Amino acid sequence: MAKGRVSIVVERCKACGFCVEFCPTHVLALSSAFNSKGYHPPHVVHPEKCSGCDLCGMYCPDFAIYGTKAPADKRPEAAAAKPAGGEK
Amino acid sequence: MKADPRGVLTGTHFIDGDHACCEGALAAGARFAAGYPITPSTEVVERFASRVPTVGGSFIQMEDELAASIALQGGVWGGAKAFTVTSGPGFSLMMEHIGYAAMTETPCVFVDVQRGGPSTGLPTLPAQADMMQARWGSHGDYEIIALCPNSPQECFDLTIKAFNLAEEFRVPVMFMMDEVVGHMTEKVVIPPADQIEVFPRKKTHKAIEDYLPYGTNGDMVPEMAHAGEGYKFHVTGLTHDERGYPNMTPQTQDKLVRRLQNKIRAAEDRICMFEEEGLENADVAVVSYGITSRVAQRAIDLARDRGLKVGKLRLITAWPFPDKKIADLAQRVRAFVVPELNLGQMVREVERAAAGKAKTLAVPHAGGGVHNPDEILNAILEASRC
Amino acid sequence: MLNVLEDTTVNPVEPFLRSDRMPHIWCPGCGIGTTVNSFARALIESKVDLNSIALVSGIGCTGRVAGYVKLDSFHTTHGRAIPFATGLKLANPKLNVVVYSGDGDLSAIGGNHLIHAARRNMDLKVICVNNLIYAMTGGQTAPTTPGHATTSTNPYGTFEPAFNLPALVDAAGAVYVARWTTFHVRQLSRSISEAFAKKGFSFIEVISPCPTLYQRRNKMGDGLDTMKYYKEKSKVKNGANTSEVGLTLNGEIAVGKFVDRERLDYQTLMRAQYVESLGERYIEVSGEAAPEMECACG
Numbered sequence: 001m002a003k004g005r006v007s008i009v010v011e012r013c014k015a016c017g018f019c020v021e022f023c024p025t026h027v028l029a030l031s032s033a034f035n036s037k038g039y040h041p042p043h044v045v046h047p048e049k050c051s052g053c054d055l056c057g058m059y060c061p062d063f064a065i066y067g068t069k070a071p072a073d074k075r076p077e078a079a080a081a082k083p084a085g086g087e088k
Numbered sequence: 089m090k091a092d093p094r095g096v097l098t099g100t101h102f103i104d105g106d107h108a109c110c111e112g113a114l115a116a117g118a119r120f121a122a123g124y125p126i127t128p129s130t131e132v133v134e135r136f137a138s139r140v141p142t143v144g145g146s147f148i149q150m151e152d153e154l155a156a157s158i159a160l161q162g163g164v165w166g167g168a169k170a171f172t173v174t175s176g177p178g179f180s181l182m183m184e185h186i187g188y189a190a191m192t193e194t195p196c197v198f199v200d201v202q203r204g205g206p207s208t209g210l211p212t213l214p215a216q217a218d219m220m221q222a223r224w225g226s227h228g229d230y231e232i233i234a235l236c237p238n239s240p241q242e243c244f245d246l247t248i249k250a251f252n253l254a255e256e257f258r259v260p261v262m263f264m265m266d267e268v269v270g271h272m273t274e275k276v277v278i279p280p281a282d283q284i285e286v287f288p289r290k291k292t293h294k295a296i297e298d299y300l301p302y303g304t305n306g307d308m309v310p311e312m313a314h315a316g317e318g319y320k321f322h323v324t325g326l327t328h329d330e331r332g333y334p335n336m337t338p339q340t341q342d343k344l345v346r347r348l349q350n351k352i353r354a355a356e357d358r359i360c361m362f363e364e365e366g367l368e369n370a371d372v373a374v375v376s377y378g379i380t381s382r383v384a385q386r387a388i389d390l391a392r393d394r395g396l397k398v399g400k401l402r403l404i405t406a407w408p409f410p411d412k413k414i415a416d417l418a419q420r421v422r423a424f425v426v427p428e429l430n431l432g433q434m435v436r437e438v439e440r441a442a443a444g445k446a447k448t449l450a451v452p453h454a455g456g457g458v459h460n461p462d463e464i465l466n467a468i469l470e471a472s473r474c
Numbered sequence: 475m476l477n478v479l480e481d482t483t484v485n486p487v488e489p490f491l492r493s494d495r496m497p498h499i500w501c502p503g504c505g506i507g508t509t510v511n512s513f514a515r516a517l518i519e520s521k522v523d524l525n526s527i528a529l530v531s532g533i534g535c536t537g538r539v540a541g542y543v544k545l546d547s548f549h550t551t552h553g554r555a556i557p558f559a560t561g562l563k564l565a566n567p568k569l570n571v572v573v574y575s576g577d578g579d580l581s582a583i584g585g586n587h588l589i590h591a592a593r594r595n596m597d598l599k600v601i602c603v604n605n606l607i608y609a610m611t612g613g614q615t616a617p618t619t620p621g622h623a624t625t626s627t628n629p630y631g632t633f634e635p636a637f638n639l640p641a642l643v644d645a646a647g648a649v650y651v652a653r654w655t656t657f658h659v660r661q662l663s664r665s666i667s668e669a670f671a672k673k674g675f676s677f678i679e680v681i682s683p684c685p686t687l688y689q690r691r692n693k694m695g696d697g698l699d700t701m702k703y704y705k706e707k708s709k710v711k712n713g714a715n716t717s718e719v720g721l722t723l724n725g726e727i728a729v730g731k732f733v734d735r736e737r738l739d740y741q742t743l744m745r746a747q748y749v750e751s752l753g754e755r756y757i758e759v760s761g762e763a764a765p766e767m768e769c770a771c772g
Contacts, residue, residue, distance in 0.1 A: 005483075007483060007485070009485075011497070012496055012497045014497075014501075014502035014503075015502060016502045016503040016696075016697045016698060017503075017696075017697075017698040018503075018508070018697070018698060018701060021698055021701070021702070022701075037497075039502070054486070055659070057485060057486065057487065057511065058508070058511050058512065058515065058659040058660070058663075059508055059511070059659060059701075060507070060508070060511070061500060061503070061504055061505060061506065061507030061508045061511075061656075061697075062497060062498070062500075062507055063485060063487055063488070063491060063496065063507060063510075063511070066483075066485040066486065066487070068483040094757075119565075119759070120561065120564060120565050122557070122560075122561060141748045141752060141755075141756050141757070142752065142755045142756065142757060143757060144757040144758070144759060144760065145759060146564050146565075146744070146759050148560065148564060150557060150560075150590075151586055151587065151590040152586060154553075154554060154557075154586075154587075155554065155557035155560075155586075155587055155590075156557075158550060158551060158554040158557050158558045158561070159557040159558065159560050159561035159564075160561055161558060161561060162530070162548075162557070162558040162559060162560060162561025162562040162563075162564075162565070163561035163562070163564060163565040164561075164565075165528075165548065165561075165562060165565075166528075166561060166562040166563070166564070166565030166566040166569060167565050167566050167761070168565040170561070170565070184551055185551060185554070188550070188551050314566070315528040315546040315548075315562055315566065315569055316525060316526055316528065316546065316566055316568060316569050316761075317525070317546075318525040319546065320524075320525075320544050320545055320546055320547075321546060321547075322492070322540065322541055322547045322548075322549070323547070323548045323549065324540070324541060324548075324549035325549065325550065325551060326549065333492070333495060333541065334541055334549075
């Protein structure tokens with residue numbers, strides 16, 4: 001299970017490519033799909049590599065993508081950790 | 089509501105119009121001014137700079153009139169009643185921001201102590217040549233209110249009125265003084281605070297999720313919020329909808345700009361103030377404002393001594409122009425005589441409103457002094473022969 | 475409008491946006507939106523009370539930020555965001571006033587106000603998005619356009635020397651001066667947080683792509699190409715002498731925190747002067763609503 005997950009707001013995307021380029025683990029690629037404005041939004045090609053760092057969200061000029069960390073109890077290392085006090 | 093006593097210098101004073109204007113602003117509740125020095129207006133803000141730190145407000149001399157005219161609006165949205173003061177060249181620089189105040193419905197007062205122009209002109213001498221500029225100086229369609237005091241006492245009283253009108257209609261009000269009224273020293277009586285009526289800011293009490301910054305419920309003037317109260321509203325000079333969001337379509341433009349116009353025009357009867365005397369069966373009506381009205385009074389007295397039936401109409405409100413009053417008078421008098429310290433500005437409005445029903449004689453003056461009463465008398469004599 | 479089912483997470487920037495106005499008008503590859511992400515993160519990090527923030531913009535592409543953020547925001551006239559912000563701050567000293575505007579708006583028509591606010595050390599946080607051009611109006615030369623660039627008003631190439639904005643505001647008296655690019659999202663966010671923690675005139679320049687005009691006319695690729703270019707050409711030089719951080723068409727982009735010093739801010743100086751001169755007669759501006767500011771008509 002990945003440490004993080006990407007959410008994409010397809011209709012806001014203008015296919016600038018920042019998220020694809022600056023994802024440190026190369027989770028994303030521009031898809032061949034179109035949104036209603038004719039742009040190719042990104043899609044997740046390596047979900048297992050997502051760390052939830054949200055660099056995609058920081059870079060996106062259109063507020064069209066963001067990464068979140070998976071809930072604590074679902075992360076691989078949580079098996080041995082004490083119960084989380086709350087999600088970030 | 090009553091004025092805040094902290095700002096009211098109750099008593100009988102011997103001060104000039106500039107100083108009285110400052111006291112009027114303080115009495116009206118002004119607690120912020122941004123200014124830039126320019127003769128003959130500077131004394132207004134000099135006095136404000138001295139007075140306001142003792143009444144809980146602040147003053148800043150900005151780097152130019154462009155800054156002053158917008159800083160005062162920041163002060164308004166930050167929660168203060170605010171104004172600025174200038175003369176011709178500064179008034180010209182402020183035009184863009186007068187339009188911004190009209191478009192964003194920012195209640196505020198712009199004082200113009202008129203001097204000879206154009207350009208640098210006559211810095212220390214009077215004129216009344218900014219009257220059209222007060223109305224039309226900024227670009228686009230908008231309405232303003234303009235008041236003309238003719239004495240230091242009126243500089244006090246009418247400044248309060250200017251602030252009240254600004255708040256009631258959420259509009260920039262032009263306070264059109266002239267160098268003589270600004271620099272003449274006369275008795276000014278400042279009453280106790282509980283005898284001074286001030287119009288409070290039209291604040292909203294709506295819940296945050298229900299508030300529309302530019303929504304109205306029939307009265308054409310939206311309720312206001314200040315920055316820092318949690319409403320998280322947006323203000324823009326772009327054509328905007330009731331949410332305050334830019335919406336640049338002809339439909340939104342029509343709705344917005346017509347409302348900005350109508351909110352003033354619909355209340356013309358209330359806004360237009362004038363002083364009238366002897367008009368009941370006059371043959372000639374002398375229409376004047378500001379310092380010229382005092383010279384005109386002498387001419388009227390001289391004309392009456394000669395048996396002429398001359399009435400007086402003094403414009404206290406120059407804008408909106410009292411069309412109805414002039415149209416009505418035009419049915420009854422033979423001619424209007426309009427002396428002004430300019431080469432013909434408000435006379436055009438008189439002529440327009442008279443619509444040919446009565447003659448209109450201008451008594452122009454290039455500025456730099458006041459009329460000789462005989463000039464006005466001669467015009468009255470000529471008018472009576474119409 | 476998410477394409478992920480059962481997603482209950484929210485973009486950290488979303489609470490700061492007027493979502494009903496999305497998508498915004500900025501071009502594909504424009505960096506202004508990226509700066510807004512950094513701004514939002516800084517607000518979260520520094521735990522500023524959002525109700526206390528007033529954001530003021532001028533005119534231009536960056537000027538549109540005011541309309542997209544869910545804060546008390548003012549879209550004012552060209553070049554005059556800073557004096558408007560000054561008025562806000564003086565009338566209500568409790569406000570945290572941010573000026574968010576572009577290089578043309580702040581340094582050309584607004585240049586006079588920029589230097590005076592810095593001189594006064596007015597407590598304003600200025601974020602200057604510098605795309606080296608007048609973008610909104612179609613790509614004219616700005617005071618920041620580097621020499622030999624092609625613009626619509628210098629079709630044969632610019633030849634005017636350009637402003638070095640950090641040096642300008644440093645010389646005028648700013649207490650915090652930093653420059654980043656839109657590539658430096660986290661550093662930018664940190665600088666904005668530092669500015670919020672500091673009283674006085676803070677100026678943060680952010681170099682940003684304008685792929686539609688500046689980059690296109692100068693054959694420098696699109697927004698992504700420009701971001702990679704920033705990554706390659708930027709050199710972090712914290713504490714650098716601001717007179718040495720000027721920009722050229724193809725040269726190094728010095729980034730970092732250049733100035734972080736202590737000077738008393740305008741209102742502190744004002745208060746001290748009044749207290750000394752007036753003593754007990756001085757009544758400070760409270761920022762609380764005056765009685766006549768409350769409409770009794772209900």
